[in-house]
Each structure stands twice: as structure tokens, then as C-alpha cells.
Amino acid sequence: MRSKQIVTLISTCFFVFFLSPKGFSAVAEPTLDTTLENGLRLVVYEDRRAPTVVQMTIVKAGSIDEVDGSSGVAHVLEHMMFKRTETMGEGEFSRRINVLGGQENAFTSKELTGYHQQVHKDFLQEIIMLEADRMQNLIFEQSDFEKELNVVLQERFLRTDDNPRGIAYETLFAQAYHASPVRRPIIGWKNDIINLTLEDAKKWYSNWYVPNNLTVLVAGDVDSEAVLGWVNKYYGNFQKRDLPTRKPRLEPLQTGERRVAVTGPTKTPFFVKLWKAPVITEKSGPMVSSNIVARNVVAMGTLSLLLGDNETGHLIKKLVRKDRKAISISVGSSWMSRGPGYFVVDATPASGVSLQELESEINFEIQDIIRTGINEVALKRIKRQARAEEVFMRDSIMSQLREASSLINVGRPLSDADSWMNILESLTSEDISRVGKLIFNPTKSTVVEFFPSRKES
Numbered sequence: 001m002r003s004k005q006i007v008t009l010i011s012t013c014f015f016v017f018f019l020s021p022k023g024f025s026a027v028a029e030p031t032l033d034t035t036l037e038n039g040l041r042l043v044v045y046e047d048r049r050a051p052t053v054v055q056m057t058i059v060k061a062g063s064i065d066e067v068d069g070s071s072g073v074a075h076v077l078e079h080m081m082f083k084r085t086e087t088m089g090e091g092e093f094s095r096r097i098n099v100l101g102g103q104e105n106a107f108t109s110k111e112l113t114g115y116h117q118q119v120h121k122d123f124l125q126e127i128i129m130l131e132a133d134r135m136q137n138l139i140f141e142q143s144d145f146e147k148e149l150n151v152v153l154q155e156r157f158l159r160t161d162d163n164p165r166g167i168a169y170e171t172l173f174a175q176a177y178h179a180s181p182v183r184r185p186i187i188g189w190k191n192d193i194i195n196l197t198l199e200d201a202k203k204w205y206s207n208w209y210v211p212n213n214l215t216v217l218v219a220g221d222v223d224s225e226a227v228l229g230w231v232n233k234y235y236g237n238f239q240k241r242d243l244p245t246r247k248p249r250l251e252p253l254q255t256g257e258r259r260v261a262v263t264g265p266t267k268t269p270f271f272v273k274l275w276k277a278p279v280i281t282e283k284s285g286p287m288v289s290s291n292i293v294a295r296n297v298v299a300m301g302t303l304s305l306l307l308g309d310n311e312t313g314h315l316i317k318k319l320v321r322k323d324r325k326a327i328s329i330s331v332g333s334s335w336m337s338r339g340p341g342y343f344v345v346d347a348t349p350a351s352g353v354s355l356q357e358l359e360s361e362i363n364f365e366i367q368d369i370i371r372t373g374i375n376e377v378a379l380k381r382i383k384r385q386a387r388a389e390e391v392f393m394r395d396s397i398m399s400q401l402r403e404a405s406s407l408i409n410v411g412r413p414l415s416d417a418d419s420w421m422n423i424l425e426s427l428t429s430e431d432i433s434r435v436g437k438l439i440f441n442p443t444k445s446t447v448v449e450f451f452p453s454r455k456e457s
Helices: 008-013 073-080 092-099 121-136 142-161 164-176 190-194 198-208 224-235 292-308 314-322 355-372 376-393 397-410 416-426 429-439
Strands: 032-035 041-046 052-059 103-108 113-120 214-220 258-264 270-277 326-333 341-349 445-452
Touching: 032 224, 041 224, 041 397, 052 121, 052 397, 073 103, 073 113, 073 142, 073 198, 092 103, 092 121, 113 121, 113 397, 121 214, 121 224, 142 164, 142 190, 142 198, 164 258, 164 270, 164 341, 164 445, 214 224, 214 397, 270 355, 270 429, 292 314, 292 326, 292 341, 292 355, 292 376, 292 416, 292 429, 314 326, 314 355, 341 355, 355 429, 376 397, 376 416, 376 429, 397 416
Parallel strands: 041 214, 258 445
Antiparallel strands: 032 041, 052 113, 052 214, 103 113, 270 341, 270 445, 326 341
């Protein structure tokens, strides 16, 4: 899910923030949720409001599952999935979706890789067949691989090497995390990409693209039993295999602030600041109000909205609109993850205001809210926004599947999508202050200050 308050490049290339009301979304209860004998999970949502259907297939493997020296292989393999199989020529998958009048795309994140198509309901069986084919029968050609490496290197140049925010966030995560694989960029380090081999891609496909690591999600005007029959037909002979062992790679305790200055292609200086923070994982326990981990994470998301909402956020109203100390401020926090949690502030000062001055002003405003609490009116507004967004969410079958995929990735029950609302409804000002005191510890922070290079100056 993408935040409207963090620039698109950051949310799509580096991490996912759950700070907008869209972060607090709900997924309707599925019509069918079952697992085949080979371990493949199938989740179906019947929604007959329009004669359309979306299929999303997720592979529970992303950049945090890579090993040092081969960063970016998950993303490169995503590109290779659009090349050729034993039964389809180069680019035929996309051409056939286009002939059906459909739309298709894919994405790689830190934690999963997803492939999705939307077509008229009459063509669902065909897209299940097409997807099952490339999940099992991908052909690896050296020429294809070399072409896609060049494409990925160009992507990296545009999104990171020639993009100030891209450079800043890549630096931020590399400085904030020393042991956790979240420190590696999704697209990969440039030198790693250059040195990837066809065998690296083959090994990634063989290791992770197995039925017991796949989930097929379908939503729209469908019959669940028919979908189950087709999935069994096209995936039933796909043999289950043991997955590589995922080692914890836990981050050691941070004992002091980390700060780094970077120069690059920008005319306006800015800073990004990250604090280590709680996050909901598979082992966090039930999504109930009495669970302090879940309560803290929901309170943290609420605090990020209270601080950084584009229309009503305290930092926006005070420092951007009233005092004009900042051109822009964005705030975000993590929600559910297989990796560590974090809380981030991204700020660009107004002309004549130094980075240090703006950072000091932001710190003061945050501490003031923690000290004095928030008023009931603001808290009620957040709760109303969340309830409204829950309704809007169910209007988009694609959004429902994205939310479901996030829960499945972390190993959480799909019912969490509704249960968190009960926690939100019970939150108080004391909860917000408590989680603020927990997060905003200078010894757990990392700051990247970004300045114009001499050329830009």
C-alpha cells in the first residue's frame, strides 16, 4: 500500500508507510481460503458488482531474503518472468493479456514479489493458466538476462543514482541497519546488479518460486468452486519443495544517534530521520486491545497521521503553513512486516532556515505533543477517517488483494484487517504519549542530511 504523503518513488522503491488513512484499511472476509496438497494457498473474494476479475499471485520472497553480493536478484527475476516459457515466446504473456483487453503488472518489495492481472470475468481461467505456466516453466536465456540487467541498471540510475530522495533513503537504511537485510535497497546495489549471473536468477526461481511459497488471490465476479477447480488443474502437479532457511538476522541494539551528510543532485537541502520503532510480526500475538504490541503500533500510526496528515497534521499546520519554516514535511511509520519497524520524518526547510533549525523545531513540536497529549477532537477525527477509508477500501478489489497480500506475507490472519479497528476505537491520548516516549529516543535515531553538490550549487 502506498502513502499519499511520501513521494511515490520512496514508497515504491524502498519501503511501505502506513501513515495515511489508507494504511488503516480493511479486507472483507474471503469467500474461500484454502491450501492445496502441495502447499499453495488460494484466497477468493466473490464480488459481483462488475463483470471483472483480478488475479494476484504473490511469492513470499523479496529483497530481505537475498544474500550479500546478490542484492537485486528478486527484482531482476521479476523482469525475467515476462520473457518466455516452455510454451510461450518472448513477451507473449503480456501480448495475450493485452488481446484479452486486460491490464497487468508486477512489483517487488522488501518482503514479497507480486504479479497481477485484471480482465473480464470470462477470461479468468486463461489468466490462471498463463500465470501457472510461468510460475513453473520459465526459460532462462542469457540474452534475455543481459537485456533485463541493462533495464534494471537504467531504472536504478533514474530512481536512485540521479534522484536525491533515492540516494537519501538508500543511505538512511544502510546507516540505520547494520545486520538486518532491510538495509539493502530493493533494486540492489549497483555493483551487485552488474555482477549478477544467469545462475543467480535460476537459483532464486528454483528456491522461492515453489507452490508452498505462493498464494493465489482472486477477487471479482467469480465462482469460488470454479476458481478452485482451475487452480487445482494448473497448479496441482507443481511439486512442493523445501524452502531455504530464513535466519533471523536481528539488528543489534543501537546505542547512539547516527548522522551522515550527503551531497548530490538537489538545489534544496533536506533531511530524513528514522527512529527504530515497534512493528507487528507473525509472533506479535492477537490483534486485540489488550495486546500492548498491537496497541503501540496502531497508536504509532495514529501519531504519524496526527503529525503529518497533508490537511490537518500538526507539523504541516504549524511549521509549513503558519511559521513557514518548512517547504514540506512528510511523516510515516511501519505497520506489519517480516523485518524491523521504523518511524520516519522527511523535511525540506524554507529559504533561510537551516536543516538544524528545522530539525530542532520538529523535535520540539513532537515532544510537546508527547508531553501535553492530544485533544479528543483530533483523535475522533482520525477514527472517523479510518472508518470512512474502510468503506472506500472495499470499493476496490485490487486494493483488497494488496491488503490481503500484506497480511499473508507477515503470517497474520486475514481477520486482523477488521480487528485493528477495535484497537483504534479504544485508543486514548495516553496511548499516543506512551508510544511517543517509546519511539523518540535520540539513541535510536539515524539522520541523513542532504546538501546540493558543488555543481548544483
